[in-house]
Amino acid sequence: MGDVLPPKRQTVVDRLKRRFELYRKHQNACLPRFEQSANSLYESQRQDTILLKQRYLESKAKKAKSKSDHHRTYKESVSDGSKSQLFYCVLKIVTKTVD
Numbered sequence: 001m002g003d004v005l006p007p008k009r010q011t012v013v014d015r016l017k018r019r020f021e022l023y024r025k026h027q028n029a030c031l032p033r034f035e036q037s038a039n040s041l042y043e044s045q046r047q048d049t050i051l052l053k054q055r056y057l058e059s060k061a062k063k064a065k066s067k068s069d070h071h072r073t074y075k076e077s078v079s080d081g082s083k084s085q086l087f088y089c090v091l092k093i094v095t096k097t098v099d
Helices: 007-098
Strands: none
Touching: none
16 A cells, blocks of 8 residues: 555545644643643542541540440449449348347
8 A cells, every 4th residue: 555645535634644643732732731630639639538537537536435434434333333232231131130
């Protein structure tokens, strides 16, 4: 296949080559701007993700602390209650033996 084309077809091929060249130049001009804006967007999203992760871990730690505090106060109240019940039972036994 040769480079010899009819004149009509040659003009069409030349126009296509120029169009492709313009597209290529435009693409090469826009690519650095796109990469820069994409990188800044990715960085922003990464910062947001880190912030959300931090907030999640903080809230999780708060819940765990609150839960352990609640559990500790429950244990203390149960142990105090059992002590008072024991004291009451001993008092009852002592009073029965005295009577």
